[in-house]
Amino acid sequence: MNWNSAEQFFAMGGYALYVWGSFVVCAVIMVMEPILAKRRQKAILLALRRERIAEELDKQ
């Protein structure tokens, strides 16, 4: 174990800004990217459903 306390862990031996600045930005990107991909999927499915309903209404 490298750390004797939580403070030590978050301090990263004085490099906290650089280490956490890197890891946090990376984590934010790797969370947002799949969320955005899912949103894109939902949006196209919604549009396709609406188009299908519109076509059925047109047929009537």
Added chain:
Amino acid sequence: MNNRIINWFKFASPQSFYPLASRMIPWFWALAAIFGVAGLWISFFVAPTDAVQGEGYRIIFIHVPASWMSMFIYMVMAAWAGLGLVLNTRLSGMMAQALAPTGALMAFISLWTGAFWGKPMWGTWWVWDARLTSELILFFLYIGFIALQAAIDDPRRADKAGAILALVGVVNVPIIYFSVKWWNTLHQGASVSLMKSPSMAKTMLLGMLIMALCFWMYSIAVALMRVRAIILEREAHTEWIKELREVKS
């Protein structure tokens, strides 16, 4: 098709690939999670403090995987784009289109984490050395690919134009890779190679490799998610999409 045993083009149509992608995605997320947890555990709790860089070196566990992925994804993207250009297949172009944003973000992470590592260790956020500059160019190539395809209305023409750009840009990847060997750079040389044993502590190397696997599985998962949306967008007026369970419900 003829009577060959292996149909290489079985999944070459968007219609047959779409359900395959849907089934594959959860597996890649699971692998990404497993490798991620194991890799982060090693990164923070197993790998020791560095003699020279203290705890600051731990950025390596995301910087190197992101850098490797940025180069690898570009090669894969260019390969699919090139294949689409040669074979005139739609799905290859869609796959290249799906990979580009992920590759761009990997290049961004590489540049960002590199800057945050360089500031304490080199005393500067940025230098115009060979590796950093060529990685920045890689990022611009990704953005250019995305922008070029977005600027062209006809998706098939967009595929072809993007493919030319991607293929021309491929020369940049070996430049990035060999830059530290060919030029006198601030960025350190290769610590890991196919020819000789690595010049870093075993736990550090293990953490780096496992995080690289995590980033790889993540990239595949996200690219497959995106390609499904692209397939639906570009094949919107086909019969098979109208019959999809998700569209009918």
